[in-house]
Amino acid sequence: MADNKRNSVAGKIAIPNLKVSGASSKDAIDADSKLYKAVGSRIKITCAPDQNVLEGTLFTACNLTNAIAINTAPAPPNPSASVSSQPGDYHIIPFAHITSFEILGSGERAPESTVGFDGALPSISKVDLAALQAREDQTIREMKKKDAQKGKGVSQEAQDLFDAITRTLPTRWADTSIVVSDSVLIQPPYTLDNIKAPTDKTQAEKHVRKVVEHYYQRKKGAFSGGAARAPVAVPNAPRKGG
Template identity: 85%
Template sequence: MADNKRNSIAGKIATPNLKAGSGSNKDVIDADSNLYKAVGSRIKITCAPNNNVLEGTLFTACNLTNAIAINTAPAPPNPSAPLSSQPGDYHIIPFAHILSFEIIGSGERASESTPGFDGALPSISKVDLAALQAREEQTIREMKKKDAQKGKGVSKEAQELFDAISRTLPTRWADTQIVVSDSVLIQAPYTVDNIRAPADKTQAENHVRKIVEHYYQRKKGATSAGAAARAPVAVPVAPRKGG
């Protein structure tokens, strides 16, 4: 039943050929379509599945994403104001959802430009796919690094100790053990007595011990201060008259 309903809707929103007022079908928007040529113009567009009507400036028509972008923000009150001063309220609409459109106002274009987004104002720069891929890879590396800084199956206090050490020294997890500077090992329950290092790494071991000691001293001090703040204060009671 649900599949039949979806198929029925899909049949109603087949991609139009995007000639203004036309209802025949076409797979993509090409350079000959009126909608492609209307980039930068004010248009009114009807969209499936609920016959929603949007009115605004056509920002772009893209065959890679099979969608258009329309800015529905009101046009600047001054007709001579450049399109670049127009505020943005953008909507992305798939080609398959476009039922019809109407061009209601010419757009601002670069002089002697050909139809399409190449001459639209403000200009639309090409997407640097290599830069986007590099940015994606960098984000993935940072996410993996951040995930590696979170201990698996360790206590909150162990993670707090790890974070305290990692602020000054390179620190990583090896299962539930903390490895500092690839030479000093801190095992559960992560006290000073659980610090180990090779004989030739005594200096690094002593440095880590000082950090761990300072962490627990500071934690103990904070706990004591909190307990003192919560301690009840005795209020003297005035003696009753008449003994």
Template identity: 75%
Template sequence: MADTKRQSMVGKVATPNLKAGGGASKDVGDADSNLYKAVGSRIKITCAPNNNVLEGTLFTACNTTNAIAINTAPAPPNPSASLFSQPGDYHIIPFAHILSFEIIGLGERAPEPNAGFDGAIPSIAKVDMAALMAREEQTIREMKKKDAQKGKGVSREAQEIFDTLARTLPTRWADNQIVVNDAVLVQPPYTLDSIRAPAGKEQSVVQVKKIIERYYQKKATATPRKGG
């Protein structure tokens, strides 16, 4: 009876080959598409641009990222074996690269499953969109901070001096001037004589001068002498 039910379900989700144009995007990308319904099943898929053929378990079909994830690890020798025992070898394929696909086995699903994610075994948890957005915002903040640490239109030496100061003290760019501790200015050409600060910031000036002095001393030592 189980075999009869399995064959019946295969007939319901079986699908003709997709083509690159026409109605392919609807068949692939919609939530009610055959691919979405086949999550957890074994499929064979042909992909552009070189007609590569992949066979494996469909892990997900996502109409947000417009892509599928397929696990091409071999199916367990025992058809009734749990997919938990199956190793993972995952491939991400954009919908636009799918030339054709066919369902070759339903794989393991929960009793009386719904189409798509709900009946897949192992179960597929919902994506935590709030966590993803927070991670995206954090990445953007870090990228902006990193970009702010790069001087615009300054020499390589100026950037090296900035990086040296930034390893020890709060440092930022203000046009082509280096601002340290929100008080000390290091102006072009970034030498000891080009350090400026308001009254009362003498201690910060001493710190900045020591760091820049060590930078130039180290650079002079590392520079090879010309001649014999």
């Protein structure tokens, strides 16, 4: 009910000072408006607040987002070339920012098509709302997972250790403690002495100890610059002529 009401209101968004050849300035962006029917045509629009002028191909006029999309890329040099072959330089303009528009020429349309974007070329596919919702849900899950991997009230050193362990083992935070494989607990200050596990998880504990020990060894080596390599002696090439 709310969506129907919103769409009905959006379908009658008025644009002030519309300037179309032979058209009234009281037109609104709906199925009968001049701007809606101009989809696929070359238009020139003036936009608030700085009265910027854009000229290009009207890609679509959308009542759900209350905006138009205009492709301002120049037309192909070859007049016979399809509009779909031209590069895109798209601008999204809200209805409320359009102060006036002028239709410069009819655009390329599918044969025997009706007005609006249904017959516009290149064709405009319907938006798969289910796919968009699934994509949004996946993004939210990934953001929550990423946030769960950030320790709250822990030092950067503790977070670095967590990140190193989680590359090879399932790891999560439990307050300020690190839980590895749901069986091994690493408590602050996250040294080898602070690694604990139940008696029946000794193998898992040993594995985690090796991972933590290897991490600290690599960290220590990085700070010390690593072991210096002995110089390699390169024999001199024999001199020619004795």
